[in-house]
Amino acid sequence: MHPPPRRRGGVRRLLAVAVTALALPLTMLSTGTTPARAAALQCSVDYKTNDWGSGFTTDLTVTNRGSDVIDGWALTYDYTGNQRLVNGWNGSWSQSGSTVTVKNAGHNGRIAAGAAVTTGAQFSYSGTNTAPTSFSVNGTACVGAHQPPIAVLTSPEAGSVYSQGETVPLEATAAAADQATITKVEFYDDTELLGTDTSAPFTLAVGGLAVGAHSLVAKAYDSLGASASSTPVGITVASGPAVVASPSQLGVKQGESGTFEVKLSKQPSEDVTVTTARASGNSGLSVSSGASLTFTPANWSTAQRVTVAADASGTGSAVFESSAPGHAKAPVTVTQLGATKSYEGRFLELYDKITDPAN
Incomplete structure (x- = not known):
């Protein structure tokens, strides 16, 4: 007698189930069912400087203009002159050639939707200190959903000294982006609101400032809900001549x-x-x-x-x-x-020749 033939149907069914299971994601994709994707990163960068002729400090505010959290960020931009990094804060700063990179610190790596973080650094330079024109966060250009307005406090002049009781004339210019309009400009003495103007030219006459140092700021608001402050202008009110x-x-x-x-x-x-x-x-x-x-x-x-x-x-x-x-x-x-060492550039040039004979 011969043994009965072996049944293969059970094995075939198991293989069919396995193949179906492996093919399931492909089937879902082919029928239009796709997993949710994160929204594209959107950002804007506000760049401000305090320049003294041979060096400057810069404050950069990175705003998340998208709908998703930015969890960890690296900001990059380029200078066109000979600006060289001295030191930085609120982030890990580095420079390679004309390209500057800032990576988040431990305490400011997470930027919620609509929120912002600020970082800053000091640079040295000679000649012209032209501001960068473009910025990227995590490799994405910061075009943003809406750029904030720009406010500049044009009066008084930084370092001005006024006598006690003398009127201080405040004046600001403001411009909005993305076809928005400026709705108002507020004037501050540090964090104290001094007054508001709702039409250009934006002005305010302030009297009665206390004797001492004052930090004056103009803050502009636009019709799309965005706002931005000017670079502070420091003045002094003296009890007599100064x-x-x-x-x-x-x-x-x-x-x-x-x-x-x-x-x-x-x-x-x-x-x-x-x-x-x-x-x-x-x-x-x-x-x-x-x-x-x-x-x-x-x-x-x-x-x-x-x-x-x-x-x-x-x-x-x-x-x-x-x-x-x-x-x-x-x-x-x-x-x-610190003085710039003239031999550093020559050393890098020689190093390039040694490591890459094609140069």
Whole structure:
């Protein structure tokens, strides 16, 4: 007798089930059932600087204009000049050639929809400091759903000194993007609202500011609900006449020099001598010219220059004070920056030739 033939139907059915299971996702795709996809990243970047001629600080605000959370971000942009990174904060900053990259810090990596994070850095440069024109976050160009407006506080001039009780004239310009319109501009003294104007030119006359330093800001609102603040403008209200110095911060490279300007806040009745000296800080910085300047009733409002020289090895900041009898002092903070090493560029050039003979 021969054994009965082996039945293969059960095996075939198992194989058919397995093949059907493996093919199921393809079937779902072919019938139009697709898994949900994340919305495309949308962003905008607000770029602001505080420039003192040989260096600057920049504050960048990255806003999530999309509907999904940005969980971890890397911001990239390019300079067209010789701007070089000195240090950064609220992020991990690096530079390769003209390209700057900022990666989020541990505390600001998550940007909710409609929210924003701010990061900043200090750079040195010579020549022209042209602002970057485009930014990318995680490889996506920041075109955004709607760009915020731009506000600039055009009056008063930074570093201005006013006497107690004198009216301070505030004036701002504002522009909206994406065919929106500016609905109002608010004026602030630090966080205190001073007043609002709803039509251009945006102005406000403010009196009664307390004696001391003030940080003035204009904040613009547009018809699509976006808002943005101007770069703060610092002024001083003095109880009497004062020495005025501009800028209030200055960067000077090792072995080089930089200048700031001084003048008087009010016309004197007789000649006034303004003396400038280092009051504290880095001894590698010193006044090389303009230590003593004379102002007359005729030229009291014409600025004269003070030159600060940096030695070849010092680092850090120093405070210089310009003072005159019967006048409030004007402090200027000068920071000594590391000198650019001329051999670094040559070393990189030689390294490229060694590693890539085609060069």
